[in-house]
Amino acid sequence: MKYLANVATLRLDVEKCTGCRRCVEVCPHGVFEMKDKRARIVDKDLCMECGACEKNCEYGAIRVDAGVGCAAAIIYGILTGKEPQCGCEPSGGGTCC
């Protein structure tokens, strides 16, 4: 299954890539592969913008506008001008006793 084409904000700066393979390791959709000891984007449309690759790229070669993906959260964000927040927030209850 693929989502909308040409919308993902993922960008890879191959110049900064050292070929550490972290992005290949963390991506849950196989967006990256190694070619000539550098990372390469296989299919950008598979990117879900989770941000794992950017977070784990020590060399700052990857940029992506990561965030929560549910519509209610994004509508909330647009209406309130705050960060999108989804319904799965912690209830804050104590864990024990």
Next chain:
Amino acid sequence: MAQEKPCCCPKPPWVAGTVDTPSGPVDRVSTAWSKQDARGQIWCRLSNRHRMNYTVVPGLYAVGNADRQSPVFVSANYKLSFDVLRRALDGIDGWILVLDTKGINVWCAAGKGMFGTKELVQRIRAVGLDEIIAHRRLVVPQLGATGVAAHVVKKQTGFSVAFGPVYARDIAAFIQADYAATPQMRRVCFGMRDRFELTWMELVPALKYFPVSLLVLFVLMGLRPEGIMFAWGIRGVFPMGLALLAAVVAGGFLTPVLLPFLPFRSFALKGWIAGVAVLAAMYAALETLLRQNRYYLAAVYLAFPVLSSYIAVNFTGTSTFTNPSGVRKELKIATPLCVLLVVAGLAAFVIGKLRAWGIV
């Protein structure tokens, strides 16, 4: 200080003895699920309240005969995440380091930074992990990578992070392969069964508004120039409520389950099509029940699929392959169209009403 459990807590039933460490005894967990654990999992799929309060105490736990060389698996303190991990570790001696993610699962908590670098670094220090084990390697679930920067953890604690497989069931194979995951183990799936299990949580929030909606429909259908007529209300609320329920089921159940089979990539469009299709299948019944009032019928067909579409587009938050940029694009295009359809539906309803009153 290996654990930070308050003294008043009774041991949970899944604790089976302790393992001695230089930092004191650590609770050993059973790798088998009790009936209670199995029931708890089912409730997580059915009740939001249960799901949001299903937690374990953060800290270090032992599995089997964990010793100084045993691997350390990092997890969240959502009990279902923890349960799935300990079950997968059957026959493996290891440690489970549970982070405080406020009862949220690994992936969602990682997206919010609760399953994150800072919490992991603090938890490593809090349990005195460097005194308990001799090696310096942690296995962090791959989906935790959204919150955990491996190179920062290494810098701050000396522990290197190996991202484990997406699914706990692959952990045994991952260890066998000397901490290497196959490309298959690195992919997140979203099969029909996964989608089916998640539908109830889509339907419940929508159905919460159903009784109120019925009341509103009752009042609208019963409305006469001289007041609200009970017989009209009852006669009208039945087909309208039926159509409304069908629209909710189309968006919250059929769309997720049939996701890859519905045309177009846009969830808003998929949901709208499912809504139209289900209501079209009910055309004969609705036509009879609405007493041939074509304007009421038009109102149903114009406005109700918008509800299916809205519920469906919210499934992007649950799905594992949609991205927020795409959702923003969908909303930008769909919102004005949806407003237009609802306004048109309301207009049709008003005309239908006026005709029923014999005014036009």
